[in-house]
Amino acid sequence: MTQAEASPYTFVVPDLSDDGLAAVTAEIASTATEYDRTGDLPWAGLEAAYRAGLLTATVGRQYGGPELGPKDTARILTALGEGDASVALIAANTLITHAGQAARPSWPTAYYDDLLRRSRTGPAPANAVRAEPELGAPARGGLPRTTVTRTADGWRLDGRKAYATGGAGLAYHVVWAVAVEPDGDPEKPRVGHVIVPGDLPGITWVPMWDHLGLRASNTHDVIYDNVELPADAFAEIPRGADGVYRDPAAAAGPGSFGHPALYIGVARAARSAFADYARTRIPAALGKPIAQTERIQAVAGEIDLQIAQAETLLYGALLRIEAGDTAFLPQLSAIKVAIARSVIAATQTAVAALGNPGLSRHNPLERHLRDALCIRVHPPQEDVVLLAGGRRVLSI
The missing domain is CATH 2.40.110.10 (Butyryl-CoA Dehydrogenase, subunit A, domain 2)
Structure with a gap:
């Protein structure tokens, strides 16, 4: 009998096709503005993620789960972040928790069995x-x-x-x-x-x-x-080995890219909001949508460049880890910082190009900018990363 057969639970393998993820993104996005205004827990968005099997995608095979790896987890969190960053953050913490238990079981058996039971009937968030x-x-x-x-x-x-x-x-x-x-x-x-x-x-x-x-x-x-x-x-x-305790989050590791992935989703949402506005905004003096001007087209290209850069850094790092490349591991924290810079640059570029409309609460760009700025708070933070990287380069 396999470990999965020994588990009393079975969790579906989620549909990670582009269309499948886009459908979840759209459903979550439909309530994101309301939850941002009220500050209530985004249960509707979490329910959508749960029904799609995205909240249990990293449950270990020994527990009846699909145990999806870092690349698939990143795709999930990017899709959720594109819909609602708050939903994606709660989901990221939950997926990280399940992935940790799959790799290094440490939970009391009764407690993890209870979490799995709850996860079969609805969203069951967990967090460090x-x-x-x-x-x-x-x-x-x-x-x-x-x-x-x-x-x-x-x-x-x-x-x-x-x-x-x-x-x-x-x-x-x-x-x-x-x-x-x-x-x-x-x-x-x-x-x-x-x-x-x-x-x-x-x-x-x-x-x-x-x-x-x-x-x-x-x-x-x-x-x-x-x-x-x-x-x-x-x-x-x-x-x-020196007897000193060091916090596991003080430096990025192979499992540290869930949070950056969700903010790439936020940048994607900002790109879409910018494009929607540009295609429909027709100033009287111009007589045509601003999307038809070279200035706005160049801005859209800059936004796209920043997102492409962030995605390439994210998936490039995950592919190198998957291939067993260990030489670049000391640079993982710097890669996280670079992703953060690109995410913020993409959203700020979109808002700056639109002026007042980009800062209006009637425009989702304003929310995307606020959410994107939060990428900076996740450890390891930029000043710590740059200091550690500089000391490593200078061998001091």
Whole structure:
């Protein structure tokens, strides 16, 4: 019996044809403006992604899933990002969670079985909850103040986290914490993640998200107060050979390109919005659509160039990884930064060319620009990447 046959669940292989993905993009896009205005969780968009099998596309074969790889995952997230960046961000975190469990199982069996069960009946978002109000982004160093304390039956989770995308809609949280144990070394505490069902007692959401972009992502603060967990809920993150703990997100790795992919989708949406406006805008003094002018045609070409550059960087990196090329791995973080620059350049170029109409809330370009700017917040961030790259080049 194969692992997939041993699983009580079976997840469909999603339709990744251009037409199939375009249909999901269009359905999600139809509600994106409304959710951006209200800030509510984009359930309609998540439902569309769920029905298409896109939220479970990375579930491991041993769990009855299709276990799609990084290239297919990137295509999915680009399509979702083109529809609604908030939907795509929640989906990206969920797909990353499933992919991690497929490659390195670490969840309590009962908890992951429950997540799979929930994922069979509707959207079941999961996310790594890591940032803290005092610490900020963990990729910049430091240890969390959030703790899991050993109890007679398992663990007790306490602390406050920030920027927990998905909010109260999360089925499961993967919480970064320090272990507090009677026989532990306080100088070298164990650091890891605890798997937390989102509906346990002791979890309180603090609505803090009032952001420029990704307004429907519900990236709120969350407080854990005496949340009781089983003994197998904690998975330690190993220290390096030198005994020092380094945050896994401090540098890009082979699985780090889901977030950039979704923002390429945002840039694509900006390109479409620009083209739609240019084809229909007929100034009285011109007497024809501005799309027929060389200036607007050149702007459209610049937007397309930036998107082509971002896509080539993304899929070029994934293909090299797939081929086993390890020589360029130190440059993965720089590639992420370059993708971010192209995404932002594409959307800013579109908005700048249209002037006031591009900044009007009646025009989707305004939302796409706000969403695109959020690519900068995902670790590793540009200043850290450039510093590390410079030191590597200079051998210092």
